[in-house]
Amino acid sequence: MAITINGRAYDAPKDVRVSLLDLLRDTLDRPGTKKGCNQGACGACTVLVDGERILSCLALAVQYEGRSVTTIEGLADDDDLHPLQSLFVEHDGFQCGYCTPGQIMSAVALREEFKRGLPSNISPDLQASPERSRAEIKERMNGNLCRCGAHNGIVDAIAAYVSEDNE
């Protein structure tokens, strides 16, 4: 069975020790997904699997046979940036850029989590539709670290992105 990555099918690695992250970067030459801590703490390696955000560094690639993976390379439509990519540019949501692919992939999934009503640790009411506030965004982005300190711009970009569902 194959792993679908950005719409194309690839064989799972023969060495079952290979992480999804190393498959992307080293085998398939898709370096957009970043390796930060490689132990599940920083979020730089965030990708979507069947639309849900996960950490590709902690994932053995072989476990994802039959699943559909989306990386930062799969977001833009040829030369047209994904709306969130444009918002990161507009709001100065990065400095060195190393955490950015993970931030963006994480926030793409975050918007869907808001839409389906998933609460967070700080949501006052577990059953109410969560507020798309800066506090909620910060809590929900806790797994994506930025060493440069671009967090305010990152939150601005994501706030603009998720607010589109309020209109």
Add this chain to the structure above:
Amino acid sequence: MIPFSYNKAKSEPDAIARGADTAARFLGAGTNLVDLMREGIESPTVLVDVTDLSNRIEETDDGGLMIGAAASNTALAENAAVRERYPAVSRSILSGASAQIRNMATVGGNILQRTRCTYFYDVEGARCNKRQPGEGCDAIDGFNRGHGVLGVSPACIATHPSDMCVALAAFDATVHLAGADGRRVLPLTDIHRLPGDTPHVETVLTPGELITAIELPAPPVDARSTYRKVRDRASYAFALISVAAVLRLNDGRIADARIALGGVAPKPWRAREAEATLVGAAPDDAAFARAADIALSGAATRPGNAFKPELARRTIVAVLHDLAGASR
């Protein structure tokens, strides 16, 4: 990482047959095990992936929930019945890790995750009786701010890091197990062993035994529950202290009280003696403080975690106070 063979179990019997290999470990999403294998702390040569087994969350005939062990942490926290009837379970899960990790991690794996004691992880630089039985423990006289105060031993003061298990314990969850010798059901609070002088033996599971499901009995009618986690930073950190509590009042008296503690012990810790003193009492802070004193009466501290018993007492009182206020 040393080489290993990998197979995805197609069914529960398939998983159990493959798990009978003495070199085998069951693999959930790997959020803990893959990391431990990379660090050389765990070195199974056979991995049996059980993530394709049941992840269903279904109502049981007696008003509870049966949760397939492969359900993700997010799926359990998000489940409508859990949010409505077991809110402390949702809150406990949402307080832990990050969205990415909760999306991956399974409920079964959460129970069997290993301690985050930094000395346990420091293969090159520290002694650890869990990693190397009999070697000694560098946490005892080391940086032990996060370490345990209840149920610990001179051989090991590591804590079980789960938030979810603390809330499940407060609701009397049971764990369904299957192995070569058949099936059994154990209370969640009986799964983990206290360290004694064998801290490397962490659970009562027999080799090859698989967690297939977690069952939540019906919650007490009219009870309120919550989970409060106290930590060094407000998000994405393990608990210094956490409290899951369930409280039911009747005619101005406490009819039922459950208190489970996290961050203090090698297992999800139920304070049953403290609970017993509350039943029949008026729901006031004096009663809560008496119960909290009993809950922490056996605490054994080290210099780094000497603050924990008092922090735990205050957190217990605060949580019960809030639940009682909401129930009036």
